Amino acid sequence: xxxxxxxxxxxxxxxxxxxxxxxxxxxxxxxxxxxxxxxxxxxxxxxxxxxxxxxxxxxxxxxxxxxxxxxxxxxxxxxxxxxxxxxxxxxxxxxxxxxxxxxxxxxxxxxxxxxxxxxxxxxxxxxxxxxxxxxxxxxxxxxxxxxxxxxxxxxxxxxxxxxxxxxxxxxxxxxxxxxxxxxxxxxxxxxxxxxxxxxxxxxxxxxxxxxxxxxxxxxxxxxxxxxxxxxxxxxxxxxxxxxxxxxxxxxxxxxxxxxxxxxxxxxxxxxxxxxxxxxxxxxxxxxxxxxxxxxxxxxxxxxxxxxxxxxxxxxxxxxxxxxxxxxxxxxxxxxxxxxxxxxxxxxxxxxxxxxxx
Amino acid sequence: xxxxxxxxxxxxxxxxxxxxxxxxxxxxxxxxxxxxxxxxxxxxxxxxxxxxxxxxxxxxxxxxxxxxxxxxxxxxxxxxxxxxxxxxxxxxxxxxxxxxxxxxxxxxxxxxxxxxxxxxxxxxxxxxxxxxxxxxxxxxxxxxxxxxxxxxxxxxxxxxxxxxxxxxxxxxxxxxxxxxxxxxxxxxxxxxxxxxxxxxxxxxxxxxxxxxxxxxxxxxxxxxxxxxxxxxxxxxxxxxxxxxxxxxxxxxxxxxxxxxxxxxxxxxxxxxxxxxxxxxxxxxxxxxxxxxxxxxxxxxxxxxxxxxxxxxxxxxxxxxxxxxxxxxxxxxxxxxxxxxxxxxxxxxxxxxxxxxxxxxxxxxxxxxxxxxxxxxxxxxx
Numbered sequence: 001x002x003x004x005x006x007x008x009x010x011x012x013x014x015x016x017x018x019x020x021x022x023x024x025x026x027x028x029x030x031x032x033x034x035x036x037x038x039x040x041x042x043x044x045x046x047x048x049x050x051x052x053x054x055x056x057x058x059x060x061x062x063x064x065x066x067x068x069x070x071x072x073x074x075x076x077x078x079x080x081x082x083x084x085x086x087x088x089x090x091x092x093x094x095x096x097x098x099x100x101x102x103x104x105x106x107x108x109x110x111x112x113x114x115x116x117x118x119x120x121x122x123x124x125x126x127x128x129x130x131x132x133x134x135x136x137x138x139x140x141x142x143x144x145x146x147x148x149x150x151x152x153x154x155x156x157x158x159x160x161x162x163x164x165x166x167x168x169x170x171x172x173x174x175x176x177x178x179x180x181x182x183x184x185x186x187x188x189x190x191x192x193x194x195x196x197x198x199x200x201x202x203x204x205x206x207x208x209x210x211x212x213x214x215x216x217x218x219x220x221x222x223x224x225x226x227x228x229x230x231x232x233x234x235x236x237x238x239x240x241x242x243x244x245x246x247x248x249x250x251x252x253x254x255x256x257x258x259x260x261x262x263x264x265x266x267x268x269x270x271x272x273x274x275x276x277x278x279x280x281x282x283x284x285x286x287x288x289x290x291x292x293x294x295x296x297x298x299x300x301x302x303x304x305x306x307x308x309x310x311x312x313x314x315x316x317x318x319x320x321x322x323x324x325x326x327x328x329x330x331x332x333x334x335x336x337x338x339x340x341x342x343x344x345x346x347x348x349x350x351x352x353x354x355x356x357x
Numbered sequence: 358x359x360x361x362x363x364x365x366x367x368x369x370x371x372x373x374x375x376x377x378x379x380x381x382x383x384x385x386x387x388x389x390x391x392x393x394x395x396x397x398x399x400x401x402x403x404x405x406x407x408x409x410x411x412x413x414x415x416x417x418x419x420x421x422x423x424x425x426x427x428x429x430x431x432x433x434x435x436x437x438x439x440x441x442x443x444x445x446x447x448x449x450x451x452x453x454x455x456x457x458x459x460x461x462x463x464x465x466x467x468x469x470x471x472x473x474x475x476x477x478x479x480x481x482x483x484x485x486x487x488x489x490x491x492x493x494x495x496x497x498x499x500x501x502x503x504x505x506x507x508x509x510x511x512x513x514x515x516x517x518x519x520x521x522x523x524x525x526x527x528x529x530x531x532x533x534x535x536x537x538x539x540x541x542x543x544x545x546x547x548x549x550x551x552x553x554x555x556x557x558x559x560x561x562x563x564x565x566x567x568x569x570x571x572x573x574x575x576x577x578x579x580x581x582x583x584x585x586x587x588x589x590x591x592x593x594x595x596x597x598x599x600x601x602x603x604x605x606x607x608x609x610x611x612x613x614x615x616x617x618x619x620x621x622x623x624x625x626x627x628x629x630x631x632x633x634x635x636x637x638x639x640x641x642x643x644x645x646x647x648x649x650x651x652x653x654x655x656x657x658x659x660x661x662x663x664x665x666x667x668x669x670x671x672x673x674x675x676x677x678x679x680x681x682x683x684x685x686x687x688x689x690x691x692x693x694x695x696x697x698x699x700x701x702x703x704x705x706x707x708x709x710x711x712x713x714x715x716x717x718x719x720x721x722x723x724x725x726x727x728x729x730x731x732x733x734x735x736x737x738x
Contacts, residue, residue: 046567047560108553109560125567132574182511191520200527200534215510219503227495230488 031246036077048104061095062356065134071146076102111257138164174312194264198257206252293321
């Protein structure tokens with residue numbers, strides 16, 4: 001063996017060790033990523049919730065502001081993942097006035113909160129603040145996942161002004177068990193009693209919710225994700241997006257107990273929303289009252305909100321101007337990453353551009 | 358980066374087998390730790406994976422023991438991986454034999470591993486890098502294994518087993534929580550419930566502040582609207598007429614026709630032909646003959662023979678000789694005239710023979726001269 005070969009071999013081994021160390025560090029300490037970096041200011045708070053206004057990067061081109069509402073079990077950065085891979089950043093750079101309602105992390109004192117509180121107290125007040133701050137008369141609501149279901153409920157209860165447009169990203173409305181696959185079985189009344197869990201935990205721990213979500217695709221979520229990680233590390237591929245997405249997946253927030261009972265019982269087990277039987281403080285949620293322009297987007301590979309679950313919205317609403325966009329993506333890949341940049345974001349911009357004046 | 362990782366970096370193993378051993382030790386440990394901590398924190402619904410990964414960890418340890426015992430014979434990567442497969446599968450087989458496979462998942466896993474082993478070991482030279490081989494193995498089996506696992510998780514048997522698991526876990530947690538609460542209560546220390554109660558009071562207070570804030574905001578908005586409204590009203594007042602103007606206007610109003618008069622006028626207006634009608638009429642008038650023309654026409658009518666006269670004339674015309682007849686008659690007259698001329702000539706000759714008689718006849722015009730005079734009179738007429 002020559003001296004050069006020895007040096008090369010040592011360098012290889014050193015490189016390999018460094019890679020293993022990187023991987024092990026991620027496994028031991030969790031994925032770390034600078035998420036939610038688009039500059040913003042808090043313009044209103046309520047309990048744990050905060051309303052952000054993202055700093056415009058150029059002069060406002062569209063008078064109608066956008067309010068983003070995500071799922072109660074996520075963190076706010078899911079829509080502002082990382083610089084260069086953020087829906088919020090993209091919309092801001094296109095000249096929209098962008099706001100987001102950050103739900104915060106519910107504490108023990110919030111375990112009684114229900115959708116009644118979120119849809120009738122938080123969202124309307126946030127909208128009022130947005131309109132006041134933006135000096136606007138109308139607003140576009142963009143709801144992601146459960147946040148989409150919540151915005152749809154808001155839209156049905158407040159169908160007139162100021163709601164101008166409604167965008168639903170992988171938002172389930174139909175919870176027929178056959179349309180949900182394994183999720184339908186796991187949440188059926190036969191096997192899951194939500195009251196029991198809320199009695200025990202108060203708020204449902206994020207790990208428990210994450211486990212439920214991961215079990216729908218166990219091999220992919222428990223093994224495949226880390227195979228991808230090692231593959232990227234070993235072949236010196238960029239890790240930023242993987243880290244941000246992995247952080248997202250492992251960084252949920254507890255599910256407020258009262259809302260969890262409603263979500264599992266009235267939505268998953270009794271499928272009340274499509275039947276028009278959901279009532280918030282006695283007010284019936286009737287999706288046919290939605291008449292504003294609607295863009296409804298779903299992913300073919302989404303196992304959290306299956307395609308038929310969001311497709312049902314199209315036949316339930318009364319909007320004349322409505323579009324159902326299906327993308328070949330999963331629940332997270334639909335929103336971020338290369339495909340989202342190429343397909344989802346330009347589509348959102350094109351749709352909004354025509355309806356934001 | 359952790360201190361453990363740092364310490365690894367400081368002593369980099371040069372022997373690939375040592376590297377593999379260290380990697381295997383660390384990964385197995387991490388997986389086992391992760392699994393143990395996750396089962397404590399959750400409902401143990403991942404126990405299926407726990408046993409799976411624990412078995413991998415265990416089998417890998419066996420494999421590395423063999424590698425450690427006889428490293429020189431393990432230099433062939435194919436042999437190394439064959440040993441790894443054999444040891445791993447042996448453990449799975451034992452698990453099946455002990456009856457620890459209620460869902461049949463282990464049996465299916467073993468079958469799949471046997472297929473993977475044959476496929477991987479029969480192919481191209483195997484990678485010495487354990488990760489690369491693992492990835493190849495994962496790529497070759499993950500789809501099939503996903504299907505198997507998902508089918509198992511969807512089975513009634515599995516789902517039924519989760520309910521008592523969740524219930525027991527929830528009841529234990531609940532009991533533990535309750536016991537803790539009681540314990541801290543006896544110690545007169547605030548529990549999480551106490552803190553939550555205080556937090557709830559703060560939330561209620563915040564709600565009240567929000568309500569006051571909303572009211573103030575609404576008041577401010579309405580005040581602003583009032584100010585704007587007043588300014589607008591003031592502008593309009595400035596545009597409003599003065600008392601004098603109103604008096605003058607009043608006087609003019611008195612002079613103005615009453616509503617009834619206007620209504621009557623309106624009725625009349627409705628009865629009056631419209632401008633279009635008048636225009637049409639005018640056009641028609643323009644097409645009608647004037648009085649002069651009518652008079653002239655009347656005069657001409659008077660000059661025109663009546664129908665009866667025309668009929669009579671027509672009858673007469675029918676009675677009148679035609680042009681041919683007139684020509685024939687003219688010819689005939691000419692012939693008669695010629696005859697007369699000849700007779701007259703003969704008579705004149707005779708008169709020349711008789712001088713006495715001739716004197717008498719020279720005072721009277723001749724017949725020829727008389728005829729000529731008669732013709733001249735006819736022409737004049």
